[in-house]
Amino acid sequence: MNLLKVENLAVHYGASKALFDVNLVIGEAEVVALMGRNGMGKTTTIKAICRMIAAHSGSIGFAGHDLLALPAHKAARLGIGLVPEGRRCFAPLTVRENLLASARPGHWDIERVTGLFPGLAERRDQRAGSLSGGEQQMLAIGRALMTNPRLLILDEATEGLAPVVRQEIWSVIARLKADTGLAILVVDKSLRELTAVADRAVIVERGATVWTGALDNLSPDLTNRYLGV
DSSP: OEEEEEEEEEEEETTEEEEEEEEEEEETTOEEEEEOSTTSSHHHHHHHHTTSSOOSEEEEEETTEEGGGSOHHHHHHTTEEEEOTTOOOOTTSBHHHHHHHTOOSSSOOHHHHHHHSHHHHTTTTSBGGGSOHHHHHHHHHHHHHTTOOSEEEEESTTTTOOHHHHHHHHHHHHHHHHHSOOEEEEEOSOHHHHHHHOSEEEEEETTEEEEEEOGGGOOHHHHHHHTOO
8 A cells, every 4th residue: 555655746946947757656664765866856855745845746645645735744743754864953952852852652752762772872861962973863763753653754864974873774774674564765875775675766867757666676777877976
């Protein structure tokens, strides 16, 4: 059953056309990779799904609801949890306060989140602004999980982090896939790690979907054409 369905999505920034024809589908408990070179429309697609920007045309359906008819806060309450690019933790608040700020009833609570990221348990009373970049990224993921979403969106969650931290985050994504019914949309450039966790991939090029399929079927020619530098 489809949880999220984006069809023929177009988004404009004033006179500039950012998205022309983006299409993607995510099923219940499915992990989908959203891929493409920088500036091709991945983050704009995520912002449209989360209702942070308006769509010019097309449709976005989530759990039987028309997202284009809803403001951002109501879309989030349907069960969309976002880990934004750049983390954006509440710097003056402690780790615990950051987690409580987004808490909604459900499976995920502080104990389960800190069990997933033990380093956060040791820093519950530490201000988020004083954490390392990797710790802030873990906090951002934990904060999104505290909303108890049906769909978790990770926008460049491993970008700029140390290799050991990146590996920890990939391990967490694998655990979430194996142990929960959570659907995940993940934007990342790490093809090897994505292949290990993603059921399918969607590639966008210049604001349009150009390829969809299992990453094992992504040929070297397509990789060079759409993902190469």
